Amino acid sequence: MAKITRYNPSPILSRVVEYHGFVFVSGVTAKDRSKDIKGQTKEVLDQIDAALELAGTDKTRLLEATIWLKDIKQRDAMNEVWIAWLGSKDNLPARACVQAEMGAPDVLVEIKLSACK
Amino acid sequence: MAKITRYNPSPILSRVVEYHGFVFVSGVTAKDRSKDIKGQTKEVLDQIDAALELAGTDKTRLLEATIWLKDIKQRDAMNEVWIAWLGSKDNLPARACVQAEMGAPDVLVEIKLSACK
Amino acid sequence: MAKITRYNPSPILSRVVEYHGFVFVSGVTAKDRSKDIKGQTKEVLDQIDAALELAGTDKTRLLEATIWLKDIKQRDAMNEVWIAWLGSKDNLPARACVQAEMGAPDVLVEIKLSACK
Numbered sequence: 318m319a320k321i322t323r324y325n326p327s328p329i330l331s332r333v334v335e336y337h338g339f340v341f342v343s344g345v346t347a348k349d350r351s352k353d354i355k356g357q358t359k360e361v362l363d364q365i366d367a368a369l370e371l372a373g374t375d376k377t378r379l380l381e382a383t384i385w386l387k388d389i390k391q392r393d394a395m396n397e398v399w400i401a402w403l404g405s406k407d408n409l410p411a412r413a414c415v416q417a418e419m420g421a422p423d424v425l426v427e428i429k430l431s432a433c434k
Numbered sequence: 435m436a437k438i439t440r441y442n443p444s445p446i447l448s449r450v451v452e453y454h455g456f457v458f459v460s461g462v463t464a465k466d467r468s469k470d471i472k473g474q475t476k477e478v479l480d481q482i483d484a485a486l487e488l489a490g491t492d493k494t495r496l497l498e499a500t501i502w503l504k505d506i507k508q509r510d511a512m513n514e515v516w517i518a519w520l521g522s523k524d525n526l527p528a529r530a531c532v533q534a535e536m537g538a539p540d541v542l543v544e545i546k547l548s549a550c551k
Numbered sequence: 552m553a554k555i556t557r558y559n560p561s562p563i564l565s566r567v568v569e570y571h572g573f574v575f576v577s578g579v580t581a582k583d584r585s586k587d588i589k590g591q592t593k594e595v596l597d598q599i600d601a602a603l604e605l606a607g608t609d610k611t612r613l614l615e616a617t618i619w620l621k622d623i624k625q626r627d628a629m630n631e632v633w634i635a636w637l638g639s640k641d642n643l644p645a646r647a648c649v650q651a652e653m654g655a656p657d658v659l660v661e662i663k664l665s666a667c668k
Contacts, residue, residue: 318551319455321495323526329513330529334497336550337455338553338571341498344530378555380568381575381665383500383617385532389652396563409557412564413578413663415619416652418506418533429530431498433570434552435668436572438612440643446630447646451614453667454572458615461647500617502649535623535650546647548615 324371333371335434340372344385344429346419354391357425358398365428374434376403379410382430389416395426441488450485452551457489461502461546463536471508474542475515482545491551493520496527499547506533512543558605567602569668574606578619578663580653588625591659592632599662608668610637613644616664623650629660 325332334341345364347357369375384399386392392414403409410430419427442449451458462481464474486492501516503509509531520526527547536544559566568575579598581591603609618633620626626648637643644664653661 321497321550323524326523326526328517328523329526331523331526332528334528336497339497341528343498343528344532380555380570380573381577381663383530383663385530389654392654400562406560406562406565407557409560409563409565411566411568411575411577411663413617413619413661414654415578415661420506420509420531427530427532429498429500429528433555438614438667440641443640443643445634445640446643448640448643449645451645453614456614458645460615460645461649500647502647537623537626537648544647544649546615546617546645 333368335372338434340369340374340432340434342368342430342432344427346424346427350421350423354394354425355398358395361426361428362398362402365430369432372434374432377408378432378434379408380431380433381411382428384412384414385417385419385427386414387419387425391425450488452489455551457486457491457549457551459485459547459549461544463541463544467538467540471511471542472515475512478543478545479515479519482547486549489551491549494525495549495551496525497548497550498528499545501529501531502534502536502544503531504536504542508542567605569606572668574603574608574666574668576602576664576666578661580658580661584655584657588628588659589632592629595660595662596632596636599664603666606668608666611642612666612668613642614665614667615645616662618646618648619651619653619661620648621653621659625659
């Protein structure tokens with residue numbers, strides 16, 4: 318039975334779970350929610366960088382992602398920050414992006430993804 | 435080509451799919467939808483226990499989960515039941531929780547997750 | 552470090568990502584959005600067939616899927632096309648289906664899934 322490693326537990330979730338070379342990152346939202354969609358996306362992606370690093374991997378090893386937006390009409394603005402973050406089409410995960418209300422009314426974007434080592 | 439094992443097929447989905455030590459559980463909703471959010475969450479988690487057992491694993495081996503709530507303001511109530519069920523922070527999966535309308539208007543919560551053996 | 556293979560990159564995502572025998576397919580929507588729910592579902596599933604083929608696998612090897620519908624009341628109509636496509640209960644993935652607004656107002660269905668080789 319291969320070991321599961323759990324990083325940065327909160328009361329309800331582990332920020333990162335690693336198993337058999339796979340790395341699962343919890344849905345991340347911005348802490349500073351006074352920011353607009355681009356600012357929140359940037360902060361989310363910074364947090365994801367840190368989360369991936371906990372498990373010894375990085376954004377060049379992404380497998381798939383789900384992105385929720387409070388307002389789907391903000392997708393282009395979010396994508397601008399997303400594309401800049403990924404840096405290269407060699408890094409692009411499989412992805413879906415849909416609209417949803419999230420944990421608080423001022424959360425504009427949440428990203429949950431998986432990667433590998 | 436490693437074997438895929440599918441458990442408890444309905445006309446549209448398998449309740450559980452197992453492959454290469456990974457266990458994928460379909461989105462579970464409560465059968466008794468007269469229950470409130472805590473009651474429905476409890477029933478969903480009971481069903482998930484049974485689903486995981488089909489594949490010879492249990493809630494100590496969760497990897498990631500997505501939780502949909504009809505009303506995101508019921509998150510704290512759902513989390514109370516979730517935390518009690520998990521029992522230990524050693525069991526916490528990666529997770530996201532967002533709002534969505536589900537299969538019927540009285541479905542208050544649906545949980546889809548993956549685990550390993 | 553096992554190789555990740557990415558197929559059909561757009562500016563924001565890879566249509567398919569393959570790693571360690573796992574195949575992750577991006578959320579697929581219909582290109583012809585004048586179609587009704589059955590027509591869009593059929594087109595989405597045709598695109599998924601093509602996506603799976605890129606990675607040398609097919610719909611008999613599905614693991615799990617998430618389906619978003621613009622109107623959850625169209626679930627039965629979508630399921631009719633879904634069941635016909637899958638063809639056999641031996642092919643049924645784990646699945647969840649919830650309502651969401653997607654990339655454009657006339658997108659009626661989006662399906663994101665994973666499979667194995």
